[in-house]
Amino acid sequence: MILIQILISIGIVIGFTYLLPAPDTNSILFLATGAPTIILIFTGLVILPQQVGTAKSDGYMEFMRTWPVNRGVILGADTTIWLIITLPGIIISSIIAHLMFSPGYDISWTVIPALLMIALTSIGVGYGFSYLLSPTASLALSQVIVFGALMFSPVNFPLERLPEWLQALHQALPIYSMAEVMRASLAASTFEATAGNYINLLIWCVLGYGGAIIILNRK
Template sequence: LVSDVTTWLIVGTPGLILGLVVAVLRFDLNLRVSWMAVPAMSLVALTTTTVGLAIAYAATPPVTNMVTQLIVFIALMFSPINFPADRLPEWLQTIHQVLPFQYMAQAVRETLTTPLDGIAAPPFAVLAAWCTAGLVITLRIMTRRD
């Protein structure tokens, strides 16, 4: 599990850095990078990796493909990452209070453009809970004996 997670974190890091560099150059962003940026991005990457592994180990390959495509679709089209949450219907806002998508975006945004009132703790708590759940489920499935 550690080698799997480490591999995916290493593979994803260049894309993350390149995407940030391109965004800064293209959109002329003024970043106020906090020392929490690396831990925040690491937690986001670790959370997505562990939840993804939990899905992959818990389901058959066709179900895993369907679920991951559904997650990508929902995350890009129906989650408050690219637009404010108040543009969503109330029932979807409520669902996103539990899902990690908006908290991932908030953790990254706040550590790259530190707000005057500081970085909020709830996104880190929610992501830690999702990361822990992903790790527990994955380890449980990997170590069970039939």
């Protein structure tokens, strides 16, 4: 899993430069600071829902409801495992990107809380819709998310390049805020995240985990 995440991150930085006729330092920095967000999106909003869908189909979710354990503890334990799996890949891939491209990282003290907040939001939202929807619907939505994150989300390019209606949509959805918070923590002298970005992530994180706990508590 970690190797796959590293390859995805490096692949984004390398592969997307081929779409640019003359990639400059700013373009490389945008891709390098966007790649960790893509990893977290893939993990929390694509891979996790697919695994939850499989577990639901196998009856594991019904079995889990019989445990005499608080549902929040169950989600907390699962989240810790996903964090352990995901964070090393982001760190290693960022180091490799720095050695290969020297994009101009300016790492802020906010990088650790930013990584945790983005990861928790992504994982929380992934739990929320994968527990709410059927396995088939959850799989379909995860595929839409991975396509949209790569092609139509302002993670690897500025928000201003999108149509106005899509800009407004991303202001409400969490992916744009994830990218902004990540960028501001990895290149603090170049990018800045607003308080609204952090509030957006907090709201989606609470909605995701709160919804998942409510669904797990259903008899």
